[in-house]
Amino acid sequence: NAGVMQNPRHLVRRRGQEARLRCSPMKGHSHVYWYRQLPEEGLKFMVYLQKENIIDESGMPKERFSAEFPKEGPSILRIQQVVRGDSAAYFCASSPMPRNTEAFFGQGTRLTVV
Amino acid sequence: GESVGLHLPTLSVQEGDNSIINCAYSNSASDYFIWYKQESGKGPQFIIDIRSNMDKRQGQRVTVLLNKTVKHLSLQIAATQPGDSAVYFCAENAANDYKLSFGAGTTVTVRA
Numbered sequence: 001n002a003g004v005m006q007n008p009r010h011l012v013r014r015r016g017q018e019a020r021l022r023c024s025p026m027k028g029h030s031h032v033y034w035y036r037q038l039p040e041e042g043l044k045f046m047v048y049l050q051k052e053n054i055i056d057e058s059g060m061p062k063e064r065f066s067a068e069f070p071k072e073g074p075s076i077l078r079i080q081q082v083v084r085g086d087s088a089a090y091f092c093a094s095s096p097m098p099r100n101t102e103a104f105f106g107q108g109t110r111l112t113v114v
Numbered sequence: 115g116e117s118v119g120l121h122l123p124t125l126s127v128q129e130g131d132n133s134i135i136n137c138a139y140s141n142s143a144s145d146y147f148i149w150y151k152q153e154s155g156k157g158p159q160f161i162i163d164i165r166s167n168m169d170k171r172q173g174q175r176v177t178v179l180l181n182k183t184v185k186h187l188s189l190q191i192a193a194t195q196p197g198d199s200a201v202y203f204c205a206e207n208a209a210n211d212y213k214l215s216f217g218a219g220t221t222v223t224v225r226a
Contacts (some may be wrong), residue, residue, distance in 0.1 A: 004157075033213065042203055042216035043158065056212050091157050099212055101146055105157035 002026070004094050004106035005074075012112045013082050021077040021109045025094030032075045033103065034060075034067060037089040046090075049075060050098075082113045124221045133191040135220045137204035140185065144206035148214065149178060149189045152201045161189070161202075191222075199224045 005024040013019050025032050030051050035043040045059040049069035060067065064082075069075040079086055089110045093103040127133045139147070145166040150158035164171045164178045164187075171178050177190040187204050201221050205214040 006157075035214075035216075042218050043205075043214075045213035045215070048212045059213070099146070099207060101148075101163070101207060102160075103214070104160065105150075107155075107157045 006092050006106035006109050010110050016081050019079040019082050021090050022074040023092030024074040029094035029096050031095045032069050033093045034077050035091045084113050087113045126223045127194050128225050133194045135189045135202050137187040137217050139206045141208050143208040145209045146207040147187050148205045150203045194224050196224045
């Protein structure tokens with residue numbers, strides 16, 4: 001049973017480009033959470049999604065950031081017009097139930113904006 | 115080795131000794147707590163969890179203690195090994211909330 005799969009593992013984008021980060025949850029998990037980790041800091045919640053629904057996006061910047069979890073396929077975190085401050089590690093977690101308990105994290109996508 | 119006070123960012127411990135990592139939380143509504151281990155370049159790895167109706171829980175070589183009165187959580191690692199070197203995060207989850215709130219993390223370095 002594969003764990004949470006994130007790709008790409010590393011992503012380099014120039015300022016102004018778009019970044020797309022993908023997360024495939026564990027089999028049977030329909031709840032996905034995205035977190036951002038800046039260097040030397042803990043993880044900060046961004047958004048919580050269930051299949052086809054955004055449940056809580058209180059941690060996501062209002063502009064340039066969006067997330068989706070379609071009926072088929074992985075969850076996508078999209079960052080438009082990236083800026084240097086978007087450089088961070090982005091982690092996805094999935095769980096079989098609504099609360100983020102028993103959640104398993106992926107290996108993350110490390111975004112570098114140059 | 116022990117991180118004293120509420121929280122220190124680093125902890126150096128001799129191989130074979132016990133480690134104690136401390137964490138303070140602020141939300142009195144939190145009722146579920148998790149300790150994660152994060153190695154360089156990897157995602158957080160679940161170590162052990164505890165619910166607020168308990169004050170102690172043991173796993174393999176690890177023990178989590180919860181003191182709700184002072185909102186304090188600790189992780190004890192017995193017979194620390196070189197493979198235990200990593201950053202350790204405590205995380206809390208409040209009732210009726212979906213997300214985890216993470217602490218800043220403690221870097222544990224094991225000396226041979």
